Amino acid sequence: MVAAITPKALSIVGMSAVNKVYDGTTAATLDITAASFNGMVAGDNLNLSAASGNFSDKNAGTGKTVSVTGLNIGGADAGNYVLAGTTAQASADITVRTLNVTALGQNKVYDGTTAAQLGYTDDRLVSDDLNITGTGSFADKNAGTGKTVSVTGLNIGGADAGNYVLVGTTAQASADIAKAKATVTANSINTSYNSQNQTASGFTATGLVNGEDESVLSGVAASVIAKNAGSYINTASGTDKNYDLTFVSGALDIAKAQIDHVTGILANNKFYDGNTAALLNTEHAEFVGIYAGDELNIATATGTFSDNTVGKEKIVSISNLRLGGVDAENYQLIDTTASTKADISILTPPVSPPTDIPMLNPARYLKAMQFRLNNDQVNKKPPVNTIINVVNGAVNMNGITMLAGEH
Structure with a gap:
């Protein structure tokens, strides 16, 4: 078996x-x-x-x-x-696997905060899905290079986050904060001459960040002072640690003060001369609108009677008024006309002289006559006087013989 x-x-x-x-x-x-x-x-x-x-x-x-x-x-x-x-x-x-994270600070433009953007590198397995998060803060908000960034609250997310543990939740990095760009515009003022120094000062700024205003630009100034009428540049200048500044000038525009009209101009009386021209006296001119202490006078003026006829208190029109004096460039004369009154007096015609007695000074209405003696008069005692008749002026004595004794 x-x-x-x-x-x-x-x-x-x-x-x-x-x-x-x-x-x-x-x-x-x-x-x-x-x-x-x-x-x-x-x-x-x-x-x-x-x-x-x-x-x-x-x-x-x-x-x-x-x-x-x-x-x-x-x-x-x-x-x-x-x-x-x-x-x-x-x-x-x-x-779980230990994860080593290196934080990378990201450069930024000044934004008025200490917040920092971060990037990361780590030693994860190539195919794994991870997200690294954290909070970065610069040491201060001011612009600068190579500034320290403190990283806190590091955390892991993503599909494979449960397979890792961070070596630490804090880190350090560095990054730059570049200056922000801003425009500074100096203030402009339009005003009128007042015989005092006037000022345009201060500025406005655009491009400031995080609610900041012009008070942060402590190193910037803009000011111009002037007294006389004209246009003056208000220039802004300076620097700031956090802003790269562009400057725009302003202006102080001082307009001329207004002289509404001029009073106190007089016209001289004259004898009838056949024309309407009037000689003006501006010594006591008064300027309505002048500031105390300023000096003005009349540079030019033209006086014209209403007509050329004889009369009392005739209207004299004043035109072409122009200001003069050390402060003339600070004033504008609104009314370049005025008026006053003066007399044109009648001129008494002279007695016509004999044809053999020449007119001595017709321009000043001077007449002189000499009566010649005939033979009978020569023999009379006392002799007849030679008569000099003077009208409205001095006598030209050339060619006239002065007689001894009564005359």
Whole structure:
């Protein structure tokens, strides 16, 4: 009779999986050093020749299931045994991976705050999905280069965030704050001459940030002072630590004060001369609107009688008035006309002289006559006087013989 010896069934005990740090895979390392065979006959030679393990997923966790496949036995007595199964289960931990983050400060233009924008680099696994967040603050708000940025509140987000732990939640970086651009416009003032110094000062600014106003520009000034009528430039200048400034000039425009009209101009009386021209006397002219202490006079003026006839208190029209004096350029004369009164007196005609007595000075209405003596008069005693008749003027004595005695 022939008998068959069938392989004996075996089971494996004492096999385990090794804990690991998250590496983005499900691969598990098996520890078979303590494995033994349940059902092996004492003295037989067996070993576990092949096996592989995989975690249920790649993610970090404790007591995670490890599936073991491909179990096989080897050794001198392997042909006498058969495994009850080629698979098994174990458990192990996947611990979180440490993430090293480097914060990168981003340069910015001055915005009046210490807020800093950040970028990051880290040592994550290439295929993992992570988002790094945090808060960056410059040491102060002012413009400058290589400024320290303090980073706080570092945090990890993203699909794979649970597989990592940050080395720290704070960091340091550096970045620049460039000056913001702003325009400074000097103030302009329109005013009128008042015989006093007047000032245009101050400025406005555009481009200032974060609600700042002109008071932050402590290194900027604009001012111009002037007294006389004219246009004067108000120039702004200066610097600021946080703003790159462009300057626009303003102006102080002082308009001429107004002299409404002139009073007190007189016209001289004259003898009839056949024309309407009037000689004016401006010594006592008064200027309506002049400021106390200023000096004005009449530079030019034309006087004209209403007609050329003889009369009392005849109207004299004054035209072409123009101001003179040291302060004339500060005033504008509104009414360049005025009026006054003066007389044109009748001129008494002179007695016509004999034809042999020449007119001595007709321009000043001077007449002189000399009566000649006949023979009878010469012999009379006392002799007849030679008569000089003078009208409205001095006598030209050339060619006239003065007689001794009565005349």
